Amino acid sequence: EPEVTQTPSHQVTQMGQEVILRCVPISNHLYFYWYRQILGQKVEFLVSFYNNEISEKSEIFDDQFSVERPDGSNFTLKIRSTKLEDSAMYFCASSGEFNQPQHFGDGTRLSIL
Amino acid sequence: AQSVTQLGSHVSVSEGTPVLLRCNYSSSYSPSLFWYVQHPNKGLQLLLKYTSAATLVKGINGFEAEFKKSETSFHLTKPSAHMSDAAEYFCVVRGGNEKLTFGTGTRLTIIP
Numbered sequence: 001e002p003e004v005t006q007t008p009s010h011q012v013t014q015m016g017q018e019v020i021l022r023c024v025p026i027s028n029h030l031y032f033y034w035y036r037q038i039l040g041q042k043v044e045f046l047v048s049f050y051n052n053e054i055s056e057k058s059e060i061f062d063d064q065f066s067v068e069r070p071d072g073s074n075f076t077l078k079i080r081s082t083k084l085e086d087s088a089m090y091f092c093a094s095s096g097e098f099n100q101p102q103h104f105g106d107g108t109r110l111s112i113l
Numbered sequence: 114a115q116s117v118t119q120l121g122s123h124v125s126v127s128e129g130t131p132v133l134l135r136c137n138y139s140s141s142y143s144p145s146l147f148w149y150v151q152h153p154n155k156g157l158q159l160l161l162k163y164t165s166a167a168t169l170v171k172g173i174n175g176f177e178a179e180f181k182k183s184e185t186s187f188h189l190t191k192p193s194a195h196m197s198d199a200a201e202y203f204c205v206v207r208g209g210n211e212k213l214t215f216g217t218g219t220r221l222t223i224i225p
Contacts, residue, residue: 004156031211043157043203045212056211091156099164101147102213106156 002026006092006105013082014113021077021108023092032075033093033102034067036060043091049075079110087112115140115208119216127224132176132191134219136204139185146187147205147213148178157203163187174198199223 005024013019025032034046047057049067066078075094079086089109093102120135138144148160161172168180174197178189187204204216 006156033211033213035213042217043213043215045214048211050211058212093157098211099145101159101162103159104149104157106154 002103004092004094004103004105006090006108008108009106010109010111012111012113015084016081019079019082019110021079021090021092021110023075023077023105024073025075025092025094026096026103027073029094029096029103031055031095031098031102032067032069033095034077035091035093035104036088037091037107038085038088046077082110082112084112086110115142115144115206115214117204117206117214117216119202119204119219121219122217123220123222125222125224126194128196129193132189132194132198132221134189134202134204134221136178136187136189136216137185138187138204138206140206140208142209145207146178146180147207148172148176148187148189149203149205151201151203151218153200160189160202194221194223196223196225 007022032049037043045058047061048055068076089107091107092105095102116139118137146163149157150160161170163170163180170178176191201218201220203218205213
């Protein structure tokens with residue numbers, strides 16, 4: 001069965017540095033998403049992306065964050081000038097159509113020191 | 114606006130006995146509802162979905178959920194628990210937009 005793959009599985013970064021989290025969505029999917037889960041808290045929506053632009057974003061997704069689909073297969077989340085509170089598990093998801101279920105990757109654990 | 118409430122952050126059942134994980138939702142739109150499972154150090158796996166068709170939904174690994182509009186509930190059940198069912202379970206709602214709203218999760222422990 002096709003899978004969403006995320007790399008790296010664990011990223012450790014110094015506070016203030018930039019980090020890029022990478023995702024390869026399922027190949028024929030058109031809708032892409034990022035979520036995060038701070039330890040002990042709910043999974044929270046960050047952003048959705050369709051047709052090469054952001055279709056929806058949460059209040060968490062401020063100017064520090066950006067997303068990009070640099071080629072036909074990758075979908076990235078960039079966090080500029082990381083803060084301690086950015087430490088979390090970040091999940092990428094994709095779906096084939098708007099009303100279809102979202103399929104999640106295994107996540108990237110981001111640790112900010 | 115939409116929200117999900119999962120009653121019970123921890124549930125323990127004996128192997129072979131029924132599982133019931135409770136979920137109530139609110140949504141301004143006709144909702145789509147999902148249950149996802151997360152095993153340790155793994156991603157979120159879709160168990161089942163409700164998208165306005167049959168109210169009793171069957172999923173993978175013997176799990177079922179029933180959509181009850183009058184009670185705004187979408188409880189997850191399984192007739193007989195297996196050790197491999199031990200995991201965290203999330204009830205999720207999608208309203209009129211794309212974003213998923215997650216419940217706080219229920220950790221299911223299976224007692225041998």
